[in-house]
Amino acid sequence: MGRLDGKVAIISGGARGFGATESRLFAREGAKVVIADILDGLGKQVEAEIAEMGGEATFVHLDVTSEAQWDNAVQTAVNAYGKLNILVNNAGIALQGRVEDTTEEEWDRVLDVNAKGVFLGTKAVIPGMKEVGGGSIVNISSIAGLVGSQLTAYSASKGAVRLLTKSTAIQYAEEKIRCNSVHPGIMITDMTTFMREDPEVNSRSLARIPMGHYGTVEDVANGVLFLASDESAYMTGSELVIDGGITAQ
Ligand code: NAD
Numbered sequence: 001m002g003r004l005d006g007k008v009a010i011i012s013g014g015a016r017g018f019g020a021t022e023s024r025l026f027a028r029e030g031a032k033v034v035i036a037d038i039l040d041g042l043g044k045q046v047e048a049e050i051a052e053m054g055g056e057a058t059f060v061h062l063d064v065t066s067e068a069q070w071d072n073a074v075q076t077a078v079n080a081y082g083k084l085n086i087l088v089n090n091a092g093i094a095l096q097g098r099v100e101d102t103t104e105e106e107w108d109r110v111l112d113v114n115a116k117g118v119f120l121g122t123k124a125v126i127p128g129m130k131e132v133g134g135g136s137i138v139n140i141s142s143i144a145g146l147v148g149s150q151l152t153a154y155s156a157s158k159g160a161v162r163l164l165t166k167s168t169a170i171q172y173a174e175e176k177i178r179c180n181s182v183h184p185g186i187m188i189t190d191m192t193t194f195m196r197e198d199p200e201v202n203s204r205s206l207a208r209i210p211m212g213h214y215g216t217v218e219d220v221a222n223g224v225l226f227l228a229s230d231e232s233a234y235m236t237g238s239e240l241v242i243d244g245g246i247t248a249q
Contacts, residue, residue, distance in 0.1 A: 002030025003229045008081040010034040010073055012064050012121055013091030015042035017189040018140065021217040022088055022224050027055030029225060032081040036062035036073045037091065056081070064091045064117030070124035077128075084128040086228045089118040089161075090140045094191050099152050107153045114157030115164070122168055126177065134176025138227045139165045140220075141181045143243050162239065169237030178236040180227045185243025187215040210245030 009026050013019040014035035020042070023035050027050040035057055037043040043059040050057035060076040062069050077084045092114045095106055118139055129135030144151055145158030161181060168179040186192055186205055195201050196214070206212065223240050226232055241247060 002028070003225065003231065004086070005030035007031045007085040007228075008034070008077055008083050009086035009088065009228065010036055010077055010084065010121075010125070011088040011090055012036045012062060012073075012117070014059075014088075015039040015046060017191065018184070018187070018217050018220045018224070019088070019090040020046045021221040022090065023057060024050060024053075024055075025218075025221045025225055026086075026228070027057055028053070029229075031086065031228075033057040034073060034077045034080070035059045036064075038063050062091075064089075064121060065112045067120050067124070070120045074124050074128060083132050084125055085132060085135050086138070087121055087125045087135070088138045088140070088224055088228065089121045090224075091117055092140060092157075092191075094151060094154050096151055097153070098150060102152045107156075110153035111157050111160070114154065115160040118161050118164060122164070122179070126172065129172075129177045130175050135178070136228050136232075137165075137168060137177065137179040138224050139179065139181045140224075141165070141183050141239075143183050143185050143241065143247050145181070146183055146239070146241070146247055165239075166237045173236055178227075178232070180232070180235055180238050180240060182220065182223055182227065183239055183241045183243065183247075184220050185209065185215055185241075185246045187217065187220060189217060208246055209243075210248065213244065215242060215244055 014023045015037035047059040141161040142158040144155040145162045149155045165181040
């Protein structure tokens with residue numbers, strides 16, 4: 001028995017990093033997965049890996065800032081698998097920079113992908129989830145959505161995701177659509193390479209983590225799986241922090 005048997009999931013940003021690991025894990029747990037990303041080559045690779053291990057997955061090109069492309073992704077899920085139960089709003093981009101160093105264009109780009117992208121995804125899946133009597137939306141925020149950081153636009157976007165999650169949760173609780181946010185700390189993916197490869201930034205970053213090491217993609221994917229599955233049936237509007245203790249200090 002898989003923990004997601006019979007479920008259909010869309011994972012935005014599913015071509016690499018957390019999203020690719022979640023796609024493979026969800027498929028192993030019995031879900032049919034729509035991998036949605038702007039990286040077509042990598043996305044199709046994840047699709048093929050899942051097929052090789054006997055799972056079911058379909059790649060669809062999706063730029064999360066486009067409402068039309070979100071509608072297409074939802075339609076792809078319904079055409080391929082008949083319904084939709086789970087959305088993981090995982091796609092995101094990071095940008096360093098204090099307030100004075102952040103341009104208007106950079107602010108707009110980060111807010112577009114990280115905040116508007118989550119809003120559009122949520123809006124696109126709600127009608128289909130209502131039709132099947134409920135669903136689970138998991139929004140990937142960050143510890144930068146809980147406390148301030150040097151990443152001005154990124155923190156603002158992830159803070160927006162945190163509260164959009166709670167608004168979605170209370171607005172659709174009666175329809176049995178749950179919505180929770182996940183707040184990873186510093187995890188080993190392409191997004192944090194620049195940080196881990198700079199010896200000075202690396203030692204400063206490690207010193208902030210009570211557990212003394214970075215987290216893995218699996219650490220995040222396991223939390224996302226729990227929130228996506230019926231095991232978290234009574235959870236909505238909540239924040240799952242996966243950060244080795246950084247924000248406990
Ligand atoms: P990543 O860069 O490896 O993966 C991000 C994925 O999102 C990529 O596949 C990318 O192509 C996709 N993407 C970017 N813009 C997109 C767009 N406009 N439309 C569709 N897809 C798009 O990064 P990751 O570390 O796996 O990050 C995944 C999520 O987790 C992001 O939202 C990120 O902000 C968040 N996060 C990461 C960390 C970390 O330490 N790595 C910590 C906290 C939160």
